[in-house]
Amino acid sequence: MPPEADEPRVESPKRYAVGFPGIGHALQYAYEEMGPARGVRALGRMNQADGFDCPSCAWPDPSPDHRKTAEFCENGAKAVAWEATRKRVDAEFFAAHSIEQLRAMDDHELEWQGRLSEPMYLASDATHYAPIDWEDALQLLGERLRGLSDPNRAVFYTSGRASNEAAFAYQLLARRLGTNNLPDCSNMCHESSGAALSQTIGIGKGMVTLEDIENAAELIIIAGQNPGTNHPRMLTALEKAKKRGARIIAVNPLPEAGFTRFRNPQTPRGLVGPGTEIADRLLPIRVNGDLALFNGLNRVLLEREEAVPGGVFDHEFLDRYCDGLEAAKNHWRSLDWALIERLSGLTREQIEQTADEVISARSVIVCWAMGLTQHPNSVPTIREIVNFLLLRGNIGRPGAGPAPIRGHSNVQGDRTMGIWEKMPDSFLDALRDEFGFEPPREHGMDTVDSIRAMRDGKVDVFFALGGNFASATPDTAVTQAALAKCGLTAHVATKLNRSHVCHGREALLLPCLGRTERDVQAGGEQFVTVEDSMSMVHASRGRLLPPSANVRSEVAIVTGLAETMFGDDLGWRAMRDDYAVIRGHIERVVPGFHAYEDRVRQPGGFVLPRPPHDSRDFKTETGKARLTVNEPTATEVPDGCLLLQSVRSHDQFNTTVYGYDDRYRGIHGGRRVVFVNPFDLRSRGLADGEKVDLISVWKDGERRADGFRVVSYPTTKGCAAAYFPEVNVLVPLDSVAETSNTPASKSVAVRLERSAQQ
Template sequence: MAEMGPKRSLQTLLKVNHVDGFDCPSCAWGDPDPDHRKIAEFCENGAKAVAWEATRKRVDAAFFAEHSVADLRERDGHWLESQGRLTQPMHLAPGATHYAPISWEDALALTADRLLGLADPNRAVFYTSGRTSNEAAFLYQLLARRLGTNNLPDCSNMCHESSGEALSATIGVGKGLITISDITDYADLIIIVGQNPGTCHPRMLSALEQAKRRGARIIAANPLPEAGFGRYHNPQTARGLVGPGTQLADRWLPVRINGDLALFAGLNRTLVDREDSQPGSVLDHHFIDRYCDGFEAAATSWRALDWSQIETMAGLPRRLIEDCAADVLAADSVIVCWAMGLTQHRNAVATIREIVNFLLLRGNIGRPGAGPAPIRGHSNVQGDRSMGIWERMPQPFLDRLRDEFGFDPPRAHGLDTVGSIKAMRDGEVDVFMGLGGNFAAATPDTQVTETALANCALTVHVATKLNRSHLCHGTEALLLPCLGRTERDRQVSGEQFVTVEDTMAMVHSSHGRLLPGSPHLRSEVAIVADLGHALFGDDLGWRGMRDDYAVIRRHIEHVCPGFHAYEERVRQPGGFMLPRAPRDSRTFPTSTGKAQFTVNPPTAPEVPPGHLLLTTVRSHDQFNTTVYGLDDRYRGIKGGRRVVFLNRKDLRDLHLHDGDLVDLISVNPDGERRAPGFRAVRYPTPRGCAAAYYPETNVLVALDSTAETSNTPVTKSIVIRIEPSDGGASV
């Protein structure tokens, strides 16, 4: 109400996630079938995301005239974004202290001039946020490749890249295999590990409630006790409002940070041991023999595991792991859900491969109510990858792009997010362009990243709101304001819609309903298409694609697998599901044509005496880097974000008390990094483990600290020590 007012609130919220409305700009959780959607098909965080975008506040030329860049850099991210919507293109000239207005024509001409003047196209980087639509993402990768580079980092590099790497190698598809109905109607057991649905995917709770009422069991494995695993009161039902609520988790396993690989290795050892003692009673040998490779090597490795090592690494007694195995044996169909609590560790890919092993052992892939379920956090991050936003797209995709548009795309792999930061740091990039997102706040090693951006000759950001990245600028900078998901998009051919892909691989349309926040706003599609025209003329039909998004979708159906008859199918209520061969037909497009068992010896970070293992978490008043408020209702935090959650025994051993101010110092091979002024909060974390909010703690993550294979920053297992603070930062 404060952001949008009563009329706009009603107009907007009743269209969120509806067939004739727009896709929520928050998380990527899937929608129920159109016939089963509620009037209010959104959660608290979705309402915040919509209000944050559809706010009546404005950041205009007068705002930038009043505030210098130096002044704005002193403000925190919450203040910057709460000022309102950007209204017109802004330019920061070389040596200038303030952003100043610039016309669209001059802004695009300037960007094109700098890109065409590059000594090598690979001296440009094109970053993408997971909120970008399919149409804009497809045009964006087309523009970069037409220029001659595959430097297409995106936010997936920092979140679910580990999932994609592990799943592609083991089952041949880098996406999850479940639908909402698998959870609500079919699964006997749902294991939620490294995920906090109550804060990060609240609409998931209603699906879990339906599963519980049907009789499914739920196991939650997480270092911190989370509200979403306890008693759930569904605010859209009378039972939820006045009744006792539904206890969601039947078991909570307080696994040690980064103990998930050991947990699943222990589960797999238990299953194999019981099969050895009772042959034919535990494992699905028909499935293993027909559809899988590598079982014997994996089984041999499990039999050799030492239980004391598993218990130490997992932080759980053998008895609890074996009790979970009993739940597994009682279930015909099992789903494992996870999020960034698994993907952002050094051994993240190995952990997810071990989860695949667990599912393969009892044939829990390719049947209703079973399979892997990486739960995506950003509304279209999965769709961006389907559209070609990846620095390592396979050759067949590039071949189809060549055949469709008549130019040969570059074949050499480009830079991912970490690689882009290193290249900018080392003076190897001249132009950085960001299509949405908050690159400086989302990435690791904050000071290094900000310096890297400053090394560029030009930084260009397409955005709806002012954020930290816009103040970490190159020699010259542009801010290009775009339409939000909530706003009407009218082009020459009429009103347009865009499409997105959710975490269940459902592709559906999104129709903005509000009038644009400023007459100077352009859609992301129009901005990219106009830049393409400024760079190359109309060689690929940039103007036609800008004027009618159906033209883009016709190109997509020729280039992107699974998008045949795109226009027709996406206009159907609820859209359509992309094919996933392991789910659809138990076909595994791996190198051998079979699912792959793998050997993943349990590992854990070395934590020296007197040190702790820190994981980063999101507060309840936050979505990714966007901070809506300074409270965390579920954890009892009021009015501040610089807090560190510590076990009471660790507080005692460190001679600290609840409420003391401390500094967090990360220990890395290339030196230490310090985050000052955090308030110690007693909390039931596992012994030796701590937690704090990001992006405040991103400064502690070394740029070279990445996951094996995926190169994802390791933000979930940071070795730190704690010192009393000198009061260098406010709480």
């Protein structure tokens, strides 16, 4: 049995990240799940040029000649061990565990059971999953899809871990059926980044390279991101930047161990010495105060420029490449400092001091993650960051630019491959010309709209390529009830998760190969490709044997289903037999993939075009980068409430929970904790260690999550934090970011009520 969560034990937070404990935890987990020999084989090939790409985060790899033997972090090792475990979930397991018994397990216990090893089917009104052979499973799913009264009554969801080849085949299948209902995990994380960057610089990706961070930036601002837990290998890049003299500013409501000190396990100083102090300055911002902060910074830069004309702004860059400056300047002049201080939670002096550092730096990078993207005003916030960068010409030169740090290993690649409900006509035209059918043009549904449609009985088939939809999405009770209204839910997956027990009237589990495993098709052994956070495309080759002979690759499942539905009309069989055929199609459909096969076979792969970075070519409506007016706003919090943000534990990746510890924050043996400032506890008559219920307050009513242990923690006053997916139940489905429709999971107004059971 897995280790069980009990009453969480709380210790002092760690003052450093990684070091010997990080090595120990990674190796212990790998040994327990994979065994020593299998573990050595897997970890030795992870993130190597001739190996497989880490299945967790999308942090870029160094050039092949600069990679370490152990080119992975603690959480990367856990992700591989989680996937390459020796435990199996087969027909015997499902015969012994009913759906109700499985629902009683928590998320960690479900996934801990092991790898799915054969396709399973849950009939209408059945109490147990039962085995089904592959041909019958694909025939059943194909019949349900072909039998729809309208193709738009199907939803094709995608996780960010799918390869480029699988993602391209998947979107092709959906559009061949006749729908653009292609929601994905981007809708819930960096959709706000893509919307804001597309509006302002003409491309929905970041402009920064690993080389920019390590060797060129003089100032790096990290806002709404916790690299020590979510992207640990980023700490190595930040350490390199620090050693050559770069300054780093951390903007975060929570003090994080990774910002305090990094003990690099690859260096003697990291193992036996004090390590490296990462953040030179910590701005303890109010949750969702980032828009006000960057408004304030831009006002200060304007004031300094007007005091000494030509001393702050890059006028040559602004005049040649930008528009909208005068309206933005008028807006900044009108800002009230009292409002900026109240919304940001920072003082004018703190913002002025930060501006001093900005003016002293010739090149500035701003990194961010979901701490910025999951608020109602996320898109204006990121537009204001772009304003900040444009004023001093910090886009399109070495060591400068916007850097949205993506979470899942190929989430950016999936979007490049066409996994988006609003792909432009240029992509659809190219798809038509390549395959000879007319793709649908009407925009499809994103994640939030798909849940609404399922809730309202407008979806008959929900098909998921990876992911854990029921746990990752907002408003848990609403989402799970919505899934239950579907006629069929089908999941391509490696392991059992919550979504598989929150199912439609019928359900299918289709087990797939993991990133770590050999993929042999009729055309021989295959490899796949992925795109990292910084637009590098490279190959990934699994090395381990599959968990069973009855598991198929994602590409084989998707193309096999398509052939069942449409025959071999688009050459599905050839795509399945040899993935180079898919890459040939991608080369002719997706810009930037010329000579795809040759370039991706080179060690390290190749970089996709990023016009603003490469040539200061801005693909906006005006042909110039756009400065915009973004009024300072923040989430309104009713009297007596706190502003709750959802966060990850150090012992998880996305919805995958590896264990019940968060040692960086001092939490052991439990996850139902809420971090609250000591002042806020005293003002509510609560004591550290008491049990409380969390009640979210929104215009449509209240939602409740019971039994959380209060942890007195130095978060910003008026703010609180707790782990997802446990608190997703508190996030209203209709509380979303403007423009991007991303769930506002970091902007939840909650009140604390003392629990009846202490």
